[in-house]
Amino acid sequence: MRKPLAAAAVAALALGIGLPAHAADEQLQIERQQWSFYGVFGAFDRAAEQRGFEVYKDVCANCHSLNQLAYRNLEEIGLSANEVNAVAASVQVEDGPNDQGAMFERQGKPSDRFKAPFANDQAARAANNGALPPDLSLIVKAREGGPDYVYSILTGFKDAPAGFKMTEGMSYNTAFPGHQIGMPPPLSEGVVTYADGTKATVPQMAHDVVTFLSWAANPELETRHRVGVKTIIFLVILTGLLYAIKRKVWAGVH
Amino acid sequence: MATSAETSAHGAAGVAVKRRDFLYLATGAMGAVGAALAVWPLIESMNPAADVLALSSSEVDLSPIQVGQRITVKWRSQPVFVARRTPEEIEEAQKVDVQELRDPQADSARVKKPEWLVMVGICTHLGCVPLGQMSGDPRGDWHGWFCPCHGSQYDTSGRIRQGPAPANLVIPQYAFLTDTSVRIG
Amino acid sequence: MSQPAWNSPVVKWIDERLPIFTLLHHSTSGYPTPKNLNYWWNFGSLAGFMLVVLIATGIVLAMQYQPNAALAFDSVERIMRDVNYGWLLRYLHMNGGSMFFLAVYIHIFRGLYYGSYKRPRELLWWLGVVILLLMMATAFMGYVLPWGQMSFWAATVITNLFSAFPGVGRFIVHWLWGGFAVDNATLNRFYALHYLLPFVILGVVVLHLWALHTTKSNNPLGIDAKGQQDTIPFHPYYTVKDNFGIGVFLIVYLGFVFFAPNFFGEPDNYIPANPLQTPPHIVPEWYFLPFYAILRSIPDKLTGVLATFLSILVLFVLPWLDFSRVRSATFRPLYKKAFWLLVVDVGVLGYVGANPPEGGFLVMGRIATAYYFLHWFILVPLIALFERPRPLPVSISQPVLGGGLAAAAANPMEKA
Numbered sequence: 001m002r003k004p005l006a007a008a009a010v011a012a013l014a015l016g017i018g019l020p021a022h023a024a025d026e027q028l029q030i031e032r033q034q035w036s037f038y039g040v041f042g043a044f045d046r047a048a049e050q051r052g053f054e055v056y057k058d059v060c061a062n063c064h065s066l067n068q069l070a071y072r073n074l075e076e077i078g079l080s081a082n083e084v085n086a087v088a089a090s091v092q093v094e095d096g097p098n099d100q101g102a103m104f105e106r107q108g109k110p111s112d113r114f115k116a117p118f119a120n121d122q123a124a125r126a127a128n129n130g131a132l133p134p135d136l137s138l139i140v141k142a143r144e145g146g147p148d149y150v151y152s153i154l155t156g157f158k159d160a161p162a163g164f165k166m167t168e169g170m171s172y173n174t175a176f177p178g179h180q181i182g183m184p185p186p187l188s189e190g191v192v193t194y195a196d197g198t199k200a201t202v203p204q205m206a207h208d209v210v211t212f213l214s215w216a217a218n219p220e221l222e223t224r225h226r227v228g229v230k231t232i233i234f235l236v237i238l239t240g241l242l243y244a245i246k247r248k249v250w251a252g253v254h
Numbered sequence: 255m256a257t258s259a260e261t262s263a264h265g266a267a268g269v270a271v272k273r274r275d276f277l278y279l280a281t282g283a284m285g286a287v288g289a290a291l292a293v294w295p296l297i298e299s300m301n302p303a304a305d306v307l308a309l310s311s312s313e314v315d316l317s318p319i320q321v322g323q324r325i326t327v328k329w330r331s332q333p334v335f336v337a338r339r340t341p342e343e344i345e346e347a348q349k350v351d352v353q354e355l356r357d358p359q360a361d362s363a364r365v366k367k368p369e370w371l372v373m374v375g376i377c378t379h380l381g382c383v384p385l386g387q388m389s390g391d392p393r394g395d396w397h398g399w400f401c402p403c404h405g406s407q408y409d410t411s412g413r414i415r416q417g418p419a420p421a422n423l424v425i426p427q428y429a430f431l432t433d434t435s436v437r438i439g
Numbered sequence: 440m441s442q443p444a445w446n447s448p449v450v451k452w453i454d455e456r457l458p459i460f461t462l463l464h465h466s467t468s469g470y471p472t473p474k475n476l477n478y479w480w481n482f483g484s485l486a487g488f489m490l491v492v493l494i495a496t497g498i499v500l501a502m503q504y505q506p507n508a509a510l511a512f513d514s515v516e517r518i519m520r521d522v523n524y525g526w527l528l529r530y531l532h533m534n535g536g537s538m539f540f541l542a543v544y545i546h547i548f549r550g551l552y553y554g555s556y557k558r559p560r561e562l563l564w565w566l567g568v569v570i571l572l573l574m575m576a577t578a579f580m581g582y583v584l585p586w587g588q589m590s591f592w593a594a595t596v597i598t599n600l601f602s603a604f605p606g607v608g609r610f611i612v613h614w615l616w617g618g619f620a621v622d623n624a625t626l627n628r629f630y631a632l633h634y635l636l637p638f639v640i641l642g643v644v645v646l647h648l649w650a651l652h653t654t655k656s657n658n659p660l661g662i663d664a665k666g667q668q669d670t671i672p673f674h675p676y677y678t679v680k681d682n683f684g685i686g687v688f689l690i691v692y693l694g695f696v697f698f699a700p701n702f703f704g705e706p707d708n709y710i711p712a713n714p715l716q717t718p719p720h721i722v723p724e725w726y727f728l729p730f731y732a733i734l735r736s737i738p739d740k741l742t743g744v745l746a747t748f749l750s751i752l753v754l755f756v757l758p759w760l761d762f763s764r765v766r767s768a769t770f771r772p773l774y775k776k777a778f779w780l781l782v783v784d785v786g787v788l789g790y791v792g793a794n795p796p797e798g799g800f801l802v803m804g805r806i807a808t809a810y811y812f813l814h815w816f817i818l819v820p821l822i823a824l825f826e827r828p829r830p831l832p833v834s835i836s837q838p839v840l841g842g843g844l845a846a847a848a849a850n851p852m853e854k855a
Contacts, residue, residue: 040698068516072308111308134710137516141701142709177719217709220519220526227527228697232690238288239686241281246683248277249675253474295524296499303503304521 029174030145030152033207037214040229043222044215049077051194052212055205057087058192060136063128063183065116068137069216072110076219077212084110091115129169131182140210140217147210149175154206157185311439313431316370324387326375329438333375333383334426335399336436339410344368346397347411357421361411364425372428372436373412377401379419384408399423443469466652471670472677473658475835479553480656480677481684482546487644488685489539494637496532504584506630508623511586512711530700536578537703538692540726543571547754552778554766555657561758563650568754570643575727575751577636580629582724583621587708592721594621594629600734603741620714661767662831669835720795728792729785735796736808746808753815760815763823770829773822777814784810 036045053074056066071088075081088108093115096103108115118124125132134142143149152175160172160179170180187202194200215221302310312329314336319325324337339347347361348368365371377384379401385391386399386408394400394407396415401407406417413422428438443464445451454460503522505514518525547567550556556564583594598615602608617624655664664670671677695702703725707718723731733750737743753760761774768775784807791804 068513068520070305070308073520111305138709142706144706146706224526224697224700228693231693231697234284234288234291235686235690235693238281238284239683239690241277241284242679242683242686244277245281246679249679253671253676295527296495298523299499299525299528300502301523303517303523303525305517306521 028152028177029156030148031155032148033151033210035147035214036211037218037221040225042225044077045211046078047196048208048211049215050079050212051196051198051205052208052210052215053077054194055187055192055209056136056212059186059205060209061114061117063117063124063133064136065118066114066137066216067116067135068113070111070113071108073219077215081110088112129182133183136213136216138217140214142217147214150213151206151210153181154187154209155203311437313435313437315435317434321369326387327438329374329426334438335371335373335375335387335412335423337371339369339371343397343410347409350409350411350413355422356414359411359413359422364411364413364422366428366430370436371410371412372426372438374424374426375399376424377403377406377419378414378421378423379404379406379417384423466648467674467678468672470652470673471664471667472656472673473664473669473835474671474676475658475660476656476677477659478680478684479545479549479659481681481688482542482549484681485684485688486539486542486546488688489535489542490637490640490644493532493535493539494641496528496535497634497637500528500532501634504630506584506627508586508626508712511584511626515585527696530696534692534695534700534703536581537695537724537726538688539574540578542688543574544726547571548778548782551757551781552768552775553657553659554661554761554763554768556754556758557761557766558758559654560650560657563647563654564758565755566643566647566650568751570640570647571754572751573636573640573643577633577640578724578726580633580636583626583629584633585708586626586712588710588712588716588718589705589708589721591621591712591714592717593723594625596721597723598625600744600747603744605741622714657766658835659767659769660832660835661765661769662835665834722793725789725793728790729788730792732788732792732804733808733811735792736801736804746812750811753812757815757819761819761823763826763828765828765831770831771822771826772829773826774819777818777822781811781814784814 035042036048037043056064071084074084074087079087088110091108091112092105093108093112094103095106098104118127121132140146140150145152153173156174156176157171158174160166164172164179166172167180170182171184172179173181187205189202190200192200192205198204218224310330312327312334314327316336316338319336319338321338322340322343324335326333326335328334337343344361350361352358352360361368364373375383375387380403382401382403384399384401384406386393392400392402394416396407396409398408398410398412398415401417401419404418406419407415408419408423409415411422412425414420426438428436430436443461445454445460450460500518503514503518503525505511515529518529520526522528550564550567579593579597583590598612598621601611601615604611613619615625616622617628658664705722710718722728730747730750734743734747737746763771763774765771768778787803787807788811791800791807794800796804
């Protein structure tokens with residue numbers, strides 16, 4: 001079964017499983033990064049997660065919502081219950097109606113979802129030249145290239161090369177398809193002051209916020225990896241035993 | 255000679271049987287454990303999810319409540335009666351001979367601070383919400399709460415005095431965070 | 440068949456009134472199976488195992504999912520984040536679908552290679568094709584449920600296929616949609632049917648197994664079992680072999696679930712559905728790619744739709760297209776080559792289906808589509824007519840036919 005097996009392998013590869021669905025049109029520069037959460041034993045770097053949250057809160061949250069997350073989820077990246085309460089309490093959220101039938105504002109609670117910067121999509125577009133800043137809860141899973149792609153976008157703002165026609169209001173980006181992105185460069189050196197004193201260079205902030213956003217998109221990752229390793233080891237042993245039984249039962253037949 | 259050869263062959267077969275049984279036993283046990291571990295998430299997923307649990311405690315601000323006023327708050331999707339009792343109501347509640355009650359319970363066992371009564375507003379008969387929270391509501395003969403569904407009457411400590419309900423109104427787990435706020439649940 | 444004697448009086452009491460234990464016995468310990476089945480025969484039980492896994496996870500997921508266009512996407516995210524083990528159930532269900540198709544496709548190709556569709560197993564084969572069609576409908580509707588960009592646009596594209604039919608096309612599509620576009624009405628009915636069809640599949644699987652037990656299993660040599668010397672009881676031989684197979688399969692399956700859960704998926708489906716914006720590349724799940732390629736290869740809309748349906752329906756007439764009396768490709772050198780070319784062709788079609796239908800991909804797709812139909816309608820009948828098969832062995836238990844080593848070398852598939 002050797003030759004046919006090879007043909008089958010070629011066929012399987014040719015099925016394009018997992019390969020990107022587009023032909024190589026433009027040269028998009030996606031830089032591969034080392035991520036602590038890659039690999040079978042991968043986990044999120046807590047310090048990077050927390051710094052990344054600072055970047056999100058201070059920079060990204062002005063335009064981008066994070067509506068799949070609640071403030072209470074921040075305990076998973078190492079914030080204490082008090083810190084979570086403080087983050088939640090720093091925003092005012094709409095609640096109601098009260099007994100008079102009116103909506104009212106109250107301090108945020110941990111069980112509240114992250115407050116969006118705009119009331120709805122239309123308001124978001126109106127404030128951003130017609131462009132809708134996407135929600136960031138799943139952005140790392142919603143883009144081909146995942147964390148590498150988002151990192152490359154954040155670090156890919158450069159001057160347009162000579163001869164490249166830029167549309168009004170757009171910014172040149174080496175990683176964005178078409179090379180023109182509606183978002184102006186969000187990160188610049190020192191735009192955030194990190195609580196742990198790390199130097200806030202653009203690559204550092206990009207790395208940290210992508211770590212945070214990767215957690216936001218895959219909060220179950222560490223549990224998934226842990227349970228996964230145990231499960232596969234268990235199965236390997238069990239399958240080994242099942243094979244031994246099979247050989248035993250079949251011993252007479254061959 | 256033949257006998258000893260037979261015996262040793264028999265013995266070897268016996269050992270082989272034991273080994274085979276152990277293999278089946280070990281695999282069977284492991285398979286059973288694996289099956290249980292596999293089924294567990296299916297069952298556990300039906301337990302309250304994280305967002306439901308996050309709403310499982312409610313904080314109530316007591317400062318706007320006047321003496322004699324009763325408010326209803328929502329806790330775990332249920333009504334909770336928070337009553338700021340008048341001195342008369344407190345005295346009535348404490349004066350009662352506990353042994354006469356259908357569900358004997360002293361008032362002191364039902365409150366942390368006598369002025370504040372916190373209880374789940376669901377009649378212990380068949381689950382209706384008793385009247386008595388609003389100022390115009392009937393409160394029954396014991397000046398507490400009156401359930402319109404089947405006529406159960408509760409006193410100023412929320413204890414059943416008359417009617418088909420078998421037990422006093424349930425006191426939930428709660429704690430005073432400050433003098434003017436409680437966390438329920 | 441011998442009536443087994445039951446020791447337990449409880450078992451005896453039940454069995455006298457509803458012979459379920461006798462049935463179980465006849466299907467397992469009392470079911471003669473050829474002793475030379477190889478591991479390609481494991482994939483039927485693997486498919487059955489995956490069906491059970493999908494139903495179990497599906498029922499529990501259905502307790503949390505909201506089939507409303509405004510709530511669906513968020514309800515799936517809630518499952519992933521807040522429901523206990525929700526991420527596991529969702530990833531098991533999602534990847535389970537892919538593994539189900541993987542097992543079934545290998546199972547089908549096993550049937551094609553060894554002639555399992557030939558007399559007397561034509562009805563068994565038909566039931567299998569019916570299962571495949573039901574699976575495709577179920578999977579298609581299931582993919583719509585998360586209401587992501589791909590969910591919405593795949594639903595739009597595929598339901599629009601029916602508009603190709605002249606005259607009634609538009610009415611059929613509006614009837615399918617329950618409106619003038621894919622919207623909440625469509626989502627709700629897809630959910631109802633997605634919950635229903637797996638149980639219909641279960642019923643057809645029962646018929647499939649009943650038909651199998653009537654004709655008994657085929658085997659790698661393709662010759663009938665002639666007596667007890669050629670067979671062994673299904674239990675314990677094939678139960679232990681199937682259990683081992685499930686173990687291996689689980690390692691692969693759970694490897695994806697725990698370490699690459701989005702490998703088979705499309706990033707665009709993590710974007711909530713937007714009826715006003717089409718994604719640049721609409722791609723179905725991998726198991727639909729070959730059919731998608733055929734659809735897009737043919738410039739005329741109606742012909743493209745008919746060709747796609749025909750590409751699966753052709754399987755129903757295969758027992759008559761391939762009228763060769765020899766079952767197993769082991770002894771059919773020409774058919775064997777045609778089989779492997781078909782495998783490559785389907786692989787090429789899959790690759791084409793994943794890419795935009797332009798330039799080199801369009802040319803490749805057209806050639807591969809033409810070859811696909813050439814295989815079924817021209818090659819297979821001609822091979823059946825003109826091929827000189829190798830001499831068949833005398834029996835399963837005596838695979839060596841007179842010629843000693845030479846004949847033994849002619850049967851490389853013989854290992855069990």
